[in-house]
Amino acid sequence: MLIQDLIREAQKSILSNKLRSGLTILGIVIGIASVISMISLGEGTQRMIQSNIESLGSNLLTIYPGIIRAGHGIISSGRGFAQSLKNEDIEVIKNIEGVLYVSPEIQRRFQIVAPNGKNTNSTVLGVLPDYFILRNLSLQNGSFFTEEQNKNLNKVAILGATVKEDLFSEDEAIGSTIRINKVNFKVIGVLQPKGGSSFVNFDDMIFIPSLTMQKILTGSDYLSSIVLSAQDKNEVQELKQEITIRLAKKHNVDPQDPDFSIISQADILSTLNQITTTFTLFLAAIAGISLLVGGIGIMNMMLTTVTERTREIGIRKAVGAKRKDIIFQFLTEAIILTSLGGIIGIILGWLISRLISQFIGINTYISFDSIFLAFGVSALIGVIFGYYPAKRAANLNPIEALRYE
Numbered sequence: 001m002l003i004q005d006l007i008r009e010a011q012k013s014i015l016s017n018k019l020r021s022g023l024t025i026l027g028i029v030i031g032i033a034s035v036i037s038m039i040s041l042g043e044g045t046q047r048m049i050q051s052n053i054e055s056l057g058s059n060l061l062t063i064y065p066g067i068i069r070a071g072h073g074i075i076s077s078g079r080g081f082a083q084s085l086k087n088e089d090i091e092v093i094k095n096i097e098g099v100l101y102v103s104p105e106i107q108r109r110f111q112i113v114a115p116n117g118k119n120t121n122s123t124v125l126g127v128l129p130d131y132f133i134l135r136n137l138s139l140q141n142g143s144f145f146t147e148e149q150n151k152n153l154n155k156v157a158i159l160g161a162t163v164k165e166d167l168f169s170e171d172e173a174i175g176s177t178i179r180i181n182k183v184n185f186k187v188i189g190v191l192q193p194k195g196g197s198s199f200v201n202f203d204d205m206i207f208i209p210s211l212t213m214q215k216i217l218t219g220s221d222y223l224s225s226i227v228l229s230a231q232d233k234n235e236v237q238e239l240k241q242e243i244t245i246r247l248a249k250k251h252n253v254d255p256q257d258p259d260f261s262i263i264s265q266a267d268i269l270s271t272l273n274q275i276t277t278t279f280t281l282f283l284a285a286i287a288g289i290s291l292l293v294g295g296i297g298i299m300n301m302m303l304t305t306v307t308e309r310t311r312e313i314g315i316r317k318a319v320g321a322k323r324k325d326i327i328f329q330f331l332t333e334a335i336i337l338t339s340l341g342g343i344i345g346i347i348l349g350w351l352i353s354r355l356i357s358q359f360i361g362i363n364t365y366i367s368f369d370s371i372f373l374a375f376g377v378s379a380l381i382g383v384i385f386g387y388y389p390a391k392r393a394a395n396l397n398p399i400e401a402l403r404y405e
Contacts, residue, residue: 013305013333024301025341027294028381032345032374035284035291036366037352042280044357044364046273059100059233060134061240063089063226063247064261084251084259085223087214090128092250093228098239102228103131106213106220112206113179114167122163123205124180126213134227137202142174142189150209153216157185161193162203180206181217236264291377294341295385302334302389313393326394327387334386335379342378346371 014021065084085104093102106126113119131137132144145156157178164173173187185208194202214221230239240262248255306313313326353364 007332007336009329009332011336013309014336017305020301020304021337024294024297025337025344027290027297028338028341028378029294029345029348031288031291031294032342032378033348033352035288035377036346036349036370036374037356037364038283038286039280039370040349040353040364040366041356041362042276042283043367043370044353044362046276046280047365048363049273049276059230059236060265061228061230061236061243062263063093063228063243064263065222065225065259067259067261083220083222085226086221087210087223089223089226089247089250092246093226093243096239096242096246098231098235098242100229100231101130101134102226103128103134104210104223105131105225105227106210106218107224108213108218110181110217112163112167115176115178116168116171118167118169120163120166122160122166124213124217125205125207126210126217127207128210131207131227134229135202137194138192140190140192142187144189145209150211153212154209155183155185155212155216156188156208158189158191158207159187160191160201160203160205160207162201163206164190180208183216236266240264291381295338295381298334298337298382299385299389301337302330302386303392305333306330306389306393309393323394327390330390330393331383331386334390335382338378338382338386339375342375345378346374349374 063085087104090102090104093099104127108124109121110124111119112122112124125131128150129144129147139158140161142158144158145154149156157180159167159173167173167178168176173190176187177184178187179185191202191207208217228243230236243262244258245255247260248258251259253259316326350366353366356362357364
């Protein structure tokens with residue numbers, strides 16, 4: 001039989017049982033739509049994480065006190081458990097060729113009180129002026145503090161956009177005095193809104209000079225972490241090795257077993273990509289179960305169709321239809337059913353992805369690869385689950401088939 005004849009016969013058979021065909025297709029539609037929407041959710045999340053991390057700079061390195069072990073995260077995370085980084089380490093790093101900017105991070109949470117009585121509990125970060133360049137932070141109004149203000153232990157502060165809104169609403173913040181841990185600080189700047197980047201939300205932070213943080217607020221010489229940027233992003237790994245050697249020597253520890261850890265943006269991105277990829281595959285596998293159910297529905301319908309059309313099959317074989325003609329006839333019906341379900345499922349999956357992005361606020365991304373994969377899988381299901389009924393039809397004895405009532 002010619003391909004156009006096969007398609008014409010398949011269409012006639014499908015349309016003769018519209019309700020049954022529609023219910024059979026529904027399983028494939030739900031399966032494909034679920035897979036498309038789950039993959040788009042996973043890929044969208046992965047792209048959002050990648051964009052957030054890259055917005056911080058692809059040439060950044062962060063040094064933490066303590067050791068990072070595979071599967072255990074950052075031991076201490078610079079939150080006061082491990083104490084191995086000091087201001088002297090900043091000077092060592094500054095003298096290493098290839099380092100562009102460097103700044104400490106001394107991080108604590110304090111209760112902040114504004115002159116109008118409003119208060120909030122927020123993260124206070126002690127940094128050097130270079131930190132704002134490192135993190136691509138810009139001012140909405142006011143000014144950054146200077147190195148001289150840091151050396152003089154000036155009590156000045158720069159507010160993140162969210163902190164400014166919480167403390168001052170629509171009022172002017174520049175020039176006002178806020179109390180951080182019962183110490184008065186003058187607000188000299190307000191940052192442009194930046195949003196959350198990876199696990200950091202700069203809008204919900206207050207920035208003060210690092211020495212002021214150490215000498216006045218914390219009373220500790222230890223640093224939460226050190227952030228630096230490389231002059232050439234292609235030499236980040238080499239710079240990482242050089243810093244490890246220099247700091248290990250400074251701390252009198254073995255470079256193979258240091259008391260600190262250096263993490264690049266690429267390291268963070270690689271780890272998060274592995275997590276999101278695994279999560280996406282997990283979601284797609286769960287959604288794929290409905291495809292299996294849909295495939296079983298296709299097989300069930302085709303077996304029923306073979307039984308109903310036994311006499312027709314006998315007539316076709318009696319007038320000269322070959323075994324392969326019967327197989328191709330029923331396979332074509334199964335493939336058309338699953339392909340139609342695949343097309344509708346792709347459209348529905350796209351709509352679901354758009355709705356997730358629109359109303360839930362989670363970014364989604366549909367790639368052509370996922371569309372081709374979904375359509376290919378639906379067609380393959382037609383072949384796999386349609387072959388047995390087609391083979392069963394082809395194996396019918398023509399004489400017995402003609403006698404079938």
